[in-house]
Amino acid sequence: MWIYEKKLQYPVRVSKCDPRMAKFLAEQYGGADGELAAALRYLNQRYTIPDQVIGLLTDIGTEEFAHLEMIATMIYKLTKDATPKQLEEAGLGAHFASHDSALFYNNAAGVPWTAAYIQAKGDPLADLYEDIAAEEKARATYQWLIDMTDDVDLQDSLKFLREREVVHAMRFKEAVQLIVDDREQKKVY
């Protein structure tokens, strides 16, 4: 089971009301390589992967939910108390018409999240390479998001999340090595 912890993994501050940026951040909320997709991708692959990497998928998948909450916090703060007119000017008029200021799992273009974004092939190498690619794509998305804002507080949190993608990719690459070398078996004899 999962236990919720009532704190963020990393402090999230934003220095201005900026619904335009909130719209772009949705890419990491409900986008193809966003945090929701990442969490669901890894946690779902766990059931059909060799035992020595189940722990890693569980823990990275769980950390992704912490990142999802950070992105949600950014969007929440950037749009809190914004007027309908401000939202409309930021390109969120269509969002407001359907959701008011509620968050929703869609990407920056408003396309709703779909399970078609993620894969589970039941083949360890295919799945782990997908995971590595997902981390690199998320890293790239964070770069473009950092480029799109001059809010140094927001950039600070985004840089943290970007670095996490680098570390996760590192671990997934190690997981590939473990699978390739069959290390645990090697140790037995």
Add this chain to the structure above:
Amino acid sequence: MSTQTLDEQYYAQLLQLQQYDFALVELTLFLDTHPNDMQALQQFNQLAQQRRQCAQQFEQQYGPLLQFGQSYSRYPWQWAQQPWPWQV
């Protein structure tokens, strides 16, 4: 917690807890792929202990961090009180 103002100390203590927890996340993922690294394991266990003390202190002042029985509560039920993480 609803009447409690969030002072500097709240943010400082929260940050300290986040620092412990982050190192523990890093070591967890590392140990997942390096299960035989004794030194990392010792560091993990040591930090886990320090983290526990830090969290306990935080909870005494600002309310429970975990629920389903993983944290204690004073009266009235503190868990459902604000602020939630995205509000601070």
Add this chain to the structure above:
Amino acid sequence: MNNNQCRVYYPFVGPFDPCPPIRVKTYVVPPNQFIPFQPMNLPQYPLPEALRRGTLWPALFSPYPCPPVGKGGGDY
């Protein structure tokens, strides 16, 4: 390992490109590309700095944006 994480290339500039050309483009090669399997006992950041940087190990830190060309890196 913080250095040299940036690569530079020079895109072809056509005579009929309407936008002012960007002559130098950069991309990032993060440190996970140079470490096949993380060795044990790598040096660590102190905990506050680890949180701030998003990793416990300097060897895994990837600065962004790319530091200016020729200046090395390692910082924000």
